[in-house]
Amino acid sequence: MEILVAMAIFGLVMVAAVPLLLSSSVQTARAAQLATASQIANQQLERARGAATSCDQLRAHLGASSETAESQVHDSRGITYNVTETAPTAIACPAASGLVEYTVTVRADTNASARPVTSTVTTQIWVGKA
Numbered sequence: 001m002e003i004l005v006a007m008a009i010f011g012l013v014m015v016a017a018v019p020l021l022l023s024s025s026v027q028t029a030r031a032a033q034l035a036t037a038s039q040i041a042n043q044q045l046e047r048a049r050g051a052a053t054s055c056d057q058l059r060a061h062l063g064a065s066s067e068t069a070e071s072q073v074h075d076s077r078g079i080t081y082n083v084t085e086t087a088p089t090a091i092a093c094p095a096a097s098g099l100v101e102y103t104v105t106v107r108a109d110t111n112a113s114a115r116p117v118t119s120t121v122t123t124q125i126w127v128g129k130a
Contacts, residue, residue: 030117036075037106037119044085044104045121055093055100055127062088072109080109099124 051061062085073081084105091100102125108117 032077033079033108033110033117034119036079037081037108037117038121040073040081040083041104041106041119041121044083044106045102045123048085048102048104049125052100052125052127054129055091058100058102058125058127059088059091059093062086062091073106082107082109093127097126097128100127101125 048058048061052058071083073083075081084107086101086103091102093100101122103120103122105118105120107119110116
């Protein structure tokens with residue numbers, strides 16, 4: 001009899017723990033997607049910094065990347081990330097050397113999530129006079 005009572009209590013505890021396990025697995029997947037989205041955004045940012053010796057070169061880089069580079073990146077888990085960068089026409093070049101604002105937004109495209117994972121990185125890039 002005691003064994004049956006112990007098994008019933010154990011079963012109730014296990015049933016109560018199932019939602020916690022499911023919730024933690026969903027949160028772990030979202031955290032992995034956010035880490036990947038942040039990594040992609042930082043890679044785009046570093047590429048723009050490397051191309052930005054002048055404001056005109058930064059505009060040319062952004063124009064070339066928006067025309068030739070994929071606006072989507074796929075990871076090893078099969079998740080698609082949509083990448084949006086500052087448009088070349090939105091960049092206001094300073095009269096002399098100065099700072100230019102640059103933004104990258106990466107959004108995970110998953111059907112399973114009602115709340116999409118998004119990472120946005122905004123920075124200022126130093127550009128020289130053209």
